Amino acid sequence: MTAAPVADPVVLEFPDNRLLIDLCGAYDAHLAAIEKALEVQIVRRGNQVSIMGDPDASTQAASVLNTLYARLEGGRTVEQAEVDSLLRMGGSDVDTGTRAGDQIEMNIGETVEIHTRKKRVEPRTEAQKAYVKSLFDNELAFGIGPAGTGKTYLAVAVGVSMFIGGHVDRIILSRPAVEAGEKLGYLPGDMKDKVDPYMQPLYDALNDFLPGKQLAKLIEEKRIEIAPLAFMRGRTLSNAFVVLDEAQNATSMQMKMFLTRLGEGSRMVITGDRTQIDLPRGTQSGLADAERLLKTIPKISFNYFTSKDVVRHPLVAAIIEAYEADSGQA
Structure with a gap:
């Protein structure tokens, strides 16, 4: 043979x-x-x-x-x-273009870069590039998809970029303080101490983009705010870049309240993962309602991510795919 x-x-x-x-x-x-x-x-x-x-x-x-x-x-x-x-x-999806712009650049090959005080941020997948572009092009944008796809990280990067470029006066980052198994009241300390652990991913993103002393000063001056969703009631958010993270855990009433805070000169980004809802059983997710009600409104962008857009450890993508396959068979 x-x-x-x-x-x-x-x-x-x-x-x-x-x-x-x-x-x-x-x-x-x-x-x-x-x-x-x-x-x-x-x-x-x-x-x-x-x-x-x-x-x-x-x-x-x-x-x-x-x-x-x-x-x-x-x-x-x-x-x-x-x-x-x-x-x-498959071998050819990462941009290779060179730097050519200021805060964000898009040239031949759809190269996208976001420039902050500490680092240059580059979306790594086509969905991420489209998402970043939509954040600059639309006053209201949604980023929906699984964990690890860069929804919040890129939104905060764009917010910092627009802030240091003088396009907005403030950055406001918010999350629903919804417990995933542990009650806020059981945590030690005052209200800030109880709430801060829920906001930590937002602090982490900001620390990637701004020097520590500058970030602390901006927070002290209230030019950067990080607060639970409940604290947004009654406010009008003008000339600000506003991010609502973990929006799947906002109720329908909270989502309506938040969306109607949008003021003149502001941009708003809503991010969430429909598979990680921690609301009480029978409570409708405000993210699902917003998606259903607002999809036909011009100048509101909906951007979707899949496990292929995961930029954490490769195992995260495999884990997400396994859970998606199991839910499809159920």
Whole structure:
């Protein structure tokens, strides 16, 4: 019996050895991730990389490496999240364009970047790029999808970008203080101490985009506010960038109250995950109501995410897909 012919390796050559080091990752971690995901073998010699294995898988691995190298040539970084995203998307979904603008840029290839005081933020999937664009283009935008898809993080990044660009005077971030198994009254401290743990993800996002001393000063001056949804009643939010996070846990009345706070010169973003509702049984989610009632109104944008847009650990995407598959069979 004659043995099956062995496919010739795919050989890539990268001229800049410094960029090649970043491409391979610390201890060749990026190459190892590609090898494991696509079941290929990657060997690096000098400035050449040889890929051996199934021809289709080798071609996809080459596409991933070429796309990531183009990012590095454009002055961007390559982290594990970019590698994982490309592997999920088939090898060519991460932008490679170069910096060309101020607060947000969109050029050939739909490159999108958000510039803040501490870092440059880049949406990693097509859904995220469309979402960021809608945040700049619409006064009211919804981001709906599973955990880890960047809904809140990107919304806060855009808010900081618009604030430092002088487009809004304030940033207001809010969440329903809905317990997921533990009652607020059982927590120690005063009202602020009880509420702050629910707001911590918003503080975390802000700390990524603004220096600590500046953030503390802006919070002290009330130019950045982080407050429970219940504290929004009776207010008119003008010249502000307003984010309501975890909106699936707002009731229909709370959602109506919040949406009608929108004032002149403001933008409002509503984010939520329809699969993580913590409201009492029989209570209608305000996010579902808003989606049903507002979809036909012009200048209100609805943006949807799936497990393919998850930018956390790759296992998060697999976990979400497993739960989605189980709910589909139920």
